Each structure stands twice: as structure tokens, then as C-alpha cells.
Amino acid sequence: MSLLEVQNLSVSFDTDEATVEVLDNVVFQLAKGETLGVVGESGCGKSVTSLAIMGLLPKPAGRVTGGQIIFGGDNLLSYRPEQMRSIRGRKISMIFQEPMTALNPVQRVGRQLMESLQLHRPETSKDEQLKISVELLDRVGIPEPRQRLTEYPHQLSGGMRQRVMIAMALIHVPDILIADEPTTALDVTIQAQILELIAELQRENGMAVIFITHDLAVIAEIADRVVVMYAGRVAEEATALELFAQPLHPYTQGLLDSIPSLVGIPKTQLKTIRGMVPSFANMPSGCRFRNRCERAQQLCATEVPKYFDAKDARSVACHFWQDSVEQVQ
Amino acid sequence: MNDEAHPHLLEVHGLTKFFPVKRGVIPVSVGQVHAVDNVSFTLKRGETLGLVGESGCGKSTVGKTLLRLIRPTEGSVIFEGRDIVRMNRRELRALRRDVQIIFQDPFESLNSRHTVRKILSEPFIIHKRGLNAERKQTEKLARKEDAKQQKKLSPKAEREKKVYELLNRVGLDESAANRYPHEFSGGQRQRIGIARAIALKPKLIVCDEAVSALDVSVQSQIVNLLLDLQKEMDLALIFIAHDLAVVKHVSDKIAVMYLGNIVETSTSENIYLAPRHPYTQALISAIPIADPTRRPDRIILKGDVPSPIQPPEGCRFHTRCRYAQPRCSEEAPPLEQASARGNVACFFWNNLKLPQTQTQDVVST
Numbered sequence: 286m287s288l289l290e291v292q293n294l295s296v297s298f299d300t301d302e303a304t305v306e307v308l309d310n311v312v313f314q315l316a317k318g319e320t321l322g323v324v325g326e327s328g329c330g331k332s333v334t335s336l337a338i339m340g341l342l343p344k345p346a347g348r349v350t351g352g353q354i355i356f357g358g359d360n361l362l363s364y365r366p367e368q369m370r371s372i373r374g375r376k377i378s379m380i381f382q383e384p385m386t387a388l389n390p391v392q393r394v395g396r397q398l399m400e401s402l403q404l405h406r407p408e409t410s411k412d413e414q415l416k417i418s419v420e421l422l423d424r425v426g427i428p429e430p431r432q433r434l435t436e437y438p439h440q441l442s443g444g445m446r447q448r449v450m451i452a453m454a455l456i457h458v459p460d461i462l463i464a465d466e467p468t469t470a471l472d473v474t475i476q477a478q479i480l481e482l483i484a485e486l487q488r489e490n491g492m493a494v495i496f497i498t499h500d501l502a503v504i505a506e507i508a509d510r511v512v513v514m515y516a517g518r519v520a521e522e523a524t525a526l527e528l529f530a531q532p533l534h535p536y537t538q539g540l541l542d543s544i545p546s547l548v549g550i551p552k553t554q555l556k557t558i559r560g561m562v563p564s565f566a567n568m569p570s571g572c573r574f575r576n577r578c579e580r581a582q583q584l585c586a587t588e589v590p591k592y593f594d595a596k597d598a599r600s601v602a603c604h605f606w607q608d609s610v611e612q613v614q
Numbered sequence: 615m616n617d618e619a620h621p622h623l624l625e626v627h628g629l630t631k632f633f634p635v636k637r638g639v640i641p642v643s644v645g646q647v648h649a650v651d652n653v654s655f656t657l658k659r660g661e662t663l664g665l666v667g668e669s670g671c672g673k674s675t676v677g678k679t680l681l682r683l684i685r686p687t688e689g690s691v692i693f694e695g696r697d698i699v700r701m702n703r704r705e706l707r708a709l710r711r712d713v714q715i716i717f718q719d720p721f722e723s724l725n726s727r728h729t730v731r732k733i734l735s736e737p738f739i740i741h742k743r744g745l746n747a748e749r750k751q752t753e754k755l756a757r758k759e760d761a762k763q764q765k766k767l768s769p770k771a772e773r774e775k776k777v778y779e780l781l782n783r784v785g786l787d788e789s790a791a792n793r794y795p796h797e798f799s800g801g802q803r804q805r806i807g808i809a810r811a812i813a814l815k816p817k818l819i820v821c822d823e824a825v826s827a828l829d830v831s832v833q834s835q836i837v838n839l840l841l842d843l844q845k846e847m848d849l850a851l852i853f854i855a856h857d858l859a860v861v862k863h864v865s866d867k868i869a870v871m872y873l874g875n876i877v878e879t880s881t882s883e884n885i886y887l888a889p890r891h892p893y894t895q896a897l898i899s900a901i902p903i904a905d906p907t908r909r910p911d912r913i914i915l916k917g918d919v920p921s922p923i924q925p926p927e928g929c930r931f932h933t934r935c936r937y938a939q940p941r942c943s944e945e946a947p948p949l950e951q952a953s954a955r956g957n958v959a960c961f962f963w964n965n966l967k968l969p970q971t972q973t974q975d976v977v978s979t
Contacts, residue, residue: 472668
């Protein structure tokens with residue numbers, strides 16, 4: 286049984302010119318305790334998906350136009366705002382790319398942590414809250430936690446700020462932690478620390494993680510299963526092992542080929558995907574990837590590829606996915 | 615100024631930059647940020663040096679001092695035999711024909727109120743190279759070949775022609791000339807930044823995180839463009855980035871920086887196969903690999919980079935180094951030759967194990 290099921294989720298945004306459909310029939314499931322990687326480039330809809338799950342779509346511009354998000358037997362989309370508040374931070378928590386924008390710059394770290402504690406665990410006394418705050422910071426690997434509580438966010442490094450955000454997300458151990466590009470702004474050695482921390486917390490608490498990133502290498506590192514998104518649609522889904530061993534969608538193949546390899550020969554031409562991501566105002570008909578796809582044929586322009594159950598519990602949205610299998614053989 | 619007299623296009627000796635830290639209503643200097651401390655390297659024509667290191671290691675400061683956008687505290691930067699540090703304004707202006715820079719976010723370095731035509735015409739106007747925009751040798755050639763045709767064009771028309779040539783060269787449509795920077799995507803804007811940098815046919819381009827903000831599929835396009843241009847124009851590149859995989863892919867040699875020092879230099883192949891400095895080893899082991907079947911033995915460094923205002927005594931890495939000995943906190947290790955084309959600044963590099971044998975449980979405190 287899945288912990289979370291996103292069923293045919295569609296989301297539209299109103300812009301000055303028109304209404305654009307930024308998510309189109311997005312489908313995936315999340316099992317208890319697993320790490321699901323959601324990968325794609327800027328504008329593919331990966332962040333909008335997470336905001337929709339959290340009920341945090343910017344209003345009134347963004348709205349869900351179809352689909353369901355099933356969590357604990359209920360459709361989260363039917364929840365009233367106060368019901369959502371009881372889910373957020375308790376059952377589903379979220380951390381963002383730039384903790385500086387998520388933390389209040391003019392309040393000390395301690396005050397912010399204790400404010401969340403007061404909100405989520407009002408039964409605790411001030412002393413207990415202080416004690417829990419110190420424990421939480423200690424748990425996420427912040428040295429001298431008592432000292433840090435009296436500091437402002439700008440006095441902490443990027444890695445430390447992200448640790449504070451993770452500490453806040455752990456006030457209630459959530460069923461699901463949504464991490465939206467949590468290491469993108471960090472240096473690699475700090476990124477390694479944070480990835481290790483998230484994996485460790487997951488082992489301890491058995492929470493499920495939705496890890497959103499543009500970095501396929503990070504996905505390979507932490508994800509059990511991967512959803513690849515392109516221009517608001519799911520291109521393909523597979524376990525991490527399968528996806529990297531044999532990508533079925535031409536977009537996934539292109540992405541994997543574009544990464545410079547550490548063992549490759551320097552100063553040789555990299556493989557590229559021609560052209561660029563289309564804007565939502567100018568989406569091609571049929572398959573949204575067809576303008577950049579080397580496999581594209583007439584059918585791709587006229588018909589949106591169905592999301593096939595391709596093979597071995599893998600899904601792919603490409604009319605000609607079977608070519609990928611033949612390519613390898 | 616020919617090639618024989620100066621085998622190196624660029625020679626950097628003992629480059630040092632301290633920024634004063636000022637406090638108070640009447641600002642008084644209370645300390646110094648040791649941004650770059652005694653950095654030396656050389657670069658040949660057509661060669662690429664990758665500068666890698668984490669935030670605050672001083673790699674961007676090095677890049678900016680090469681164009682003297684920042685004046686170094688000490689040291690010399692010799693470009694084609696002349697010291698950039700001692701140049702006057704006129705000489706500097708001439709220098710910037712030969713040395714250009716591309717930034718991470720072209721949106722901030724392109725004037726948002728100018729059309730692309732104006733942005734790309736400016737180098738020719740500033741350097742008074744309207745009619746005879748080519749370098750002197752090519753100018754002579756051109757005069758011989760199609761003297762008549764050249765004369766027919768007015769300076770403005772000549773510039774126009776150049777702008778279209780540039781746009782074509784970087785893979786943009788000619789119609790781009792009439793548009794403004796905000797009308798382009800990140801990758802296209804970076805193409806405009808590159809077009810402007812190559813306008814005057816420079817000999818050296820500093821790429822400061824030039825592809826870091828781009829999506830993977832666009833990043834590979836821009837990397838290919840830079841590699842093409844380098845071959846075509848015999849360009850030397852200083853490629854500054856925190857993404858080691860990209861740096862390794864474009865560079866001939868790599869210098870790893872930590873807290874203002876170069877801790878290791880090597881060829882771009884060897885730095886991955888045989889990193890010698892403990893910091894380089896940790897840095898490389900931290901890079902995620904896009905292959906779930908390969909799990910590197912990761913060296914997790916404890917804590918953050920120390921403050922560059924009071925960098926640690928002795929070896930600056932000793933506070934996070936798992937091999938540190940008492941000597942490391944007293945004495946700074948010099949950058950010494952470790953192989954035919956590699957230098958390393960560590961007292962014990964010869965006794966360290968290579969990362970293949972490293973295990974994850976060894977962590978410094």
C-alpha cells in the first residue's frame with residue numbers, strides 16, 4: 286500500500302497573457318520509508334508538484350485543475366486550510382533550496398525553533414522547548430548548539446542553515462520529508478554531509494523522502510526510485526538501478542549523456558540535447574519533447590504519448606520507447 | 615612580444631590579496647580577509663587551467679585580479695611579458711582587448727536596457743575598432759584580399775556585420791540583435807556573454823562559474839561551444855568552477871584551492887586518478903557519481919571551512935585533515951613537486967594512501 290499517491294495531477298497558473306498548464310497528469314506513488322527522486326530541469330514542474338502536495342500553491346494564480354493526492358486514505362486536495370495545517374509539519378515536512386529565504390533574518394535561530402515547537406507541541410514548557418531545541422540541533426550535527434540558538438541566520442554558514450531547517454522539519458518526525466533541491470546551493474563536501482544526514486535520519490525514523498533535484502548524480506546516490514519530469518509531464522519512472530542502467534525515454538537518455546564524466550577524456554565534445562525546453566506558452570502539440578528528440582516521427586506531433594507500463598513495473602511516456610530496448614540489444 | 619620570448623602567455627607569481635575588514639561609524643580596519651595568499655601558476659596559449667575549490671577559497675578573486683578588476687596586495691601577473699599589476703589606465707584598456715571575462719549570471723553583466731546589438735557593438739566602439747575591427751595582421755590580409763569591398767562599408771555597417779557574425783558564431787539567430795537580455799533563456803544569455811567576450815578576439819578568457827547556473831542539457835551545449843572557440847581562436851582559458859566534473863572535462867591542468875592557497879596542481883586526468891593532497895582526496899570523494907552501482911568510499915569532512923579572516927596557522931587545512939600532525943599546525947607546507955606535472959602542498963603527501971583504499975569511518979576532528 287502506498288503512503289502517498291499522486292493521481293493524474295494537473296495544475297494551471299494564470300499569467301498576464303494566458304493560463305498555462307504547468308502540470309499535466311502527473312502520476313507517482315511513494316511507499317513507506319522509500320526515497321523517491323524527482324528529477325528534471327528548470328521549469329519541468331518538479332517544485333510545483335511538491336507545493337501542490339503541501340497545499341502551498343501560490344494563490345490565486347495557481348490552482349489544481351484535476352487529479353487527486355491520496356494520503357492516509359484521504360484526498361489532500363479536498364482538505365480545508367486548517368486540516369492542511371495539521372498535516373504540514375506533522376505528517377509531511379518540507380525543506381527548501383535556500384534556507385536563508387525560509388528562515389527569518391531578524392530573529393535568532395533559537396526563537397524560530399521554539400516558535401515552531403510552541404505551534405506544534407503546545408503542551409511543552411519553555412524549559413522543555415529549550416531542551417528539545419538543543420537536542421534537535423545536536424541531532425543534525427550542529428556543534429555548540431546552545432551557542433547557535435542565540436545567533437541569527439546570517440551568522441551561520443549555508444550548510445549550518447540547512448541543518449537548522451532539517452532540525453525544524455524534525456520537530457515531529459514526519460511520515461514524508463519533501464526536500465526541494467536541499468543541497469543545490471552547497472559545496473560538494475557540505476552536500477555530502479547533508480545527504481549523509483538525511484539518509485541517517487531516514488534509517489532511524491523510517492520516514493519516506495521525496496528528493497527533488499536537477500542533479501542526476503545526487504539522484505543516483507540517494508534515490509530508490511526515480512521520476513523523470515519534462516515540461517510538466519512525467520517522462521518516465523523506474524528504480525534508480527534500472528533507470529541508470531537502461532533509460533527508456535529519449536529525454537532521460539539525453540540527460541544522462543550530457544553529464545561530463547569523471548572518467549571521460551578531457552576536452553572532447555559532450556553529447557547534447559539540441560534546442561531548449563519550450564516555454565509553457567508555446568508547448569508543442571503531442572509529445573512535448575518531440576522538437577528536441579532524434580526519434581520523433583509524425584505520430585509524436587499528433588498524439589500525446591500515453592504513460593505506458595513498459596516493462597518490469599517501469600513506466601514511460603514515449604511512443605517509441607521500445608527503440609531504447611533494441612538500441613541496447 | 616613573440617612566442618619565443620614568452621613561452622607562457624600568463625605567469626602569476628606570489629599573487630596575494632587581502633581585503634580590509636572595517637568596523638565602526640568611522641570605518642577603522644580591524645582585520646584582513648586573506649582571500650588569496652601567495653598563488654603562482656603559468657598558462658600557455660590555447661591551454662586551459664581549471665581553478666577549483668569551495669566557496670570562499672579565493673578562486674574568483676584570482677580570476678578578477680587577472681583583469682585587474684581587483685588590484686592585488688602583492689605579487690605579479692605577467693601577461694605577454696608585461697606586469698598587469700603595474701599598468702596604467704591606458705595600458706589596462708589595451709589589455710582588456712586581450713583578456714576577457716565571462717560571469718556566472720550573464721543577466722547581471724549584460725545591460726538590461728540595451729539591445730543585444732548595442733551590447734555586442736560596444737566592444738568595437740570602445741576600442742575604436744569599427745572599420746578595422748580585426749587585429750593588425752588580419753587587417754593587412756583583409757586589405758589585400760578584398761580592399762574594395764571593405765571600403766564600401768561604413769563603420770556602422772561594419773560593426774553591424776560583426777554583430778551578426780558573432781551571433782552566428784555562438785549559435786544565435788540574427789534576429790536576436792533587436793531583442794533585450796530579459797527575452798532570452800539562461801543558456802542563450804550566456805551565449806551573448808560569450809559573444810561579447812570573443813568580439814575583440816582575445817587571447818585569454820576567464821570563465822568565472824560560466825556554466826554553473828545552467829541546466830545539464832544546456833550546460834553541455836555551452837561547454838562544447840567554449841571548446842570549439844578555444845580550438846578555433848587558440849584561446850587560453852581560466853575555468854573557475856566548483857563542479858569538478860565540468861572543470862575536469864574542459865581543462866588541461868587543474869589547480870585546487872583551499873582558503874586562499876593552491877594546495878595541489880596536476881593534469882586534469884591525474885587529479886582524479888591520483889589526488890595527493892588530503893583536501894583534494896576529500897573533495898573528489900564527495901562528488902556524487904551518476905551511477906547507482908558505484909559507491910565511492912566517501913571521506914566526510916567535519917565542519918565548515920574556517921574563517922578567512924583568521925585562517926588557521928601552519929597548513930590551513932590541518933583543522934579538518936584526518937592525517938594532521940603537530941607539525942601541520944606550526945609550519946605552512948610549501949607547494950612542492952610531487953610528479954612530472956603535479957605539485958602538492960602537504961608535508962606528508964608521500965605517505966598518504968590513495969583514495970581507493972580509504973574507508974568512510976576515518977574522520978578528522
